[in-house]
Amino acid sequence: MSIPVDPVPAIEALAPRAEAEALGIAETPAQQLWRTFRKDRLAMVGLYVLLGLVIVALLGNLLTGWWVVFDPTTVRLPDKLMPPLSVPSAALASELRPPFGSYPFGTDELGRNVFARMLQGSFVSLSVGVVAVGISLSIGVTIGGLAGFYGQRKLGPVSIDTLLMRFTDVALCFPTFFLILTVVALLPPSIYNIMIVIGITSWMSIARFVRAEFLALREQDFVTAAKALGLPEWRIIFRHMIPNAMAPVLVSSTINVAHAILTESALSFLGFGVRPPYATWGNILADGRSYIFDAPWLFLIPGGAILVVVLAFNLVGEGLRDALNPKLRKRAR
């Protein structure tokens, strides 16, 4: 009597799918982040809103720039202060008739198409947010990284860390908004000045995050190991440390974009922002202020848009924070 023997060894019978599962499927950190992020419904809603905004802003910039009837500066005096979704009056010259034969968001006190103005404004808001945060990121990462990596070195009687971080503290002490207001009032009103000014007044939190991360990373074994393998210092900083320090910076940057958009809107609202013929959400809101009871859509639409976009950025930021927190992350199963 013979014992039946399974011709396939057990290990091979498992391969390859079961084995891959047992070992954990190869997954990049980005994939892992996306998998966790996707589970956060609110953050996903925020992400969709932002994606929509990007499309609208890019499309809007094309339409308002190239298509005459979409021109946000076209004045149609017969059609002033019309509510949303109203049809243009018959008195309007045919070349001035708005696209789609209606005003989706109504018209303002000069009969300008609010929809076209909102489109133009969305591009301003988004680009100010992104560029300003880009500037603050580069300043913040540089200062925080220098303080974290070279902090122990002395520069005369004080260490580099003391020098840079006390400078950061000083920068934090400024009442930022009034500083921006003053600078913008002195400089010629231009969207680029606003981006730069917001950028150089909002890098402090990023610098602090990066410094804290770098201080922790410096002591990590893999940084010592990278040194022991003869990697040059710049390579250790840029290739090995910065990617590991980006998690809190990413979260903070997302929320900073929302902040920059709010600041820009507030500046435009106060008349210190982008020059008036050019529409931004802030100056549409400012114009609508005088007609708050007669034409409430003039402040409800830009105000609502600011609210939704800022909320979306904050939700995405919160979602990223959770997804990047290893304690909340669950393993792939």
Add this chain to the structure above:
Amino acid sequence: MAEGSELLSIRNLHVDFETDAGLVPAVRGVDLSIAPGETVALVGESGSGKSVTAMSVMRLIEGRISAGSIHFQGRDLSRLPEPELRQIRGGQVGMIFQEPMTSLNPVFTVGQQIEEVLTLHQQLSASAARAQTLELLERVGIPSPERRRVQYPHELSGGMKQRVMIAMAIACRPRLLIADEPTTALDVTIQAQIMELLRSLKREFGMAVLLITHDLGVVAHFAERVLVMYAGKIVEQGSVRDVFKRAAHPYTQALLGALPDPLKPALRLSAIPGRVPSPTMLPAGCAFCARCAHAFEPCPTAPPALFEVSAGHRAACFLRDPRLTFVPTLR
């Protein structure tokens, strides 16, 4: 050993750390030499300065080398400019660390990290680096290297990670491998495999190994010579056989005595009474005298030199002073 035939020669090394409490001496005059292809073990308790000694060979310490020289193939590493030192780090001297869990960068794949070293030191093309990475992974005993190459460190076990670290350290065929407690964080069966791997790599590449450990079992199986460190100084050195069979320094004797003997199970494990003196409050004489069962008059006041016990076997203890004419009372 003839002068000049050594691969690594450390002379009178002093390393200090600047702290709020003042200058703390971590290494106080260490002499160490390694011949090509030789395996030397540096043993001692935590805080004895063995890791600092090893790290200062590659100048990877925060502390300051206040005196002494570290000659590697005739060049003084302690004074070499940084760019030239980088050529040696990872190129001619490889290093593996205690904690494989944290010694790999979590955001890059295993392959990317090995390939980075290869492209940096050997200027290999991407495809050549890739091929060599697979070869290296295979060589250090990682099964299915194609799949492992694209995995991230968190997907590997501790033993696997240590194998990857070894692959990175030997990628450029170093003449010297510094292994700083390579098996401390691993469990015993993996320890044996890793040490066996190191032994076969050493034979294959003819590299010298400086093994830092507090595991005397590993020393006995792996090393040819052993140096025992205590409070920043070498207290005994010699061949593994001499030091283990005829330990001359009371500290080495106590260390060996503290090893549990599986054949004679004791109710209590024996330990060395007292504790390592704080490096800020070292006695003028022998640092071990407060814990030593054999201490006599000269011990607390004068530091003992390394006295010859037999050929190549030396101990820093007045009991071994040839001028000693009486036998002090031993307890």
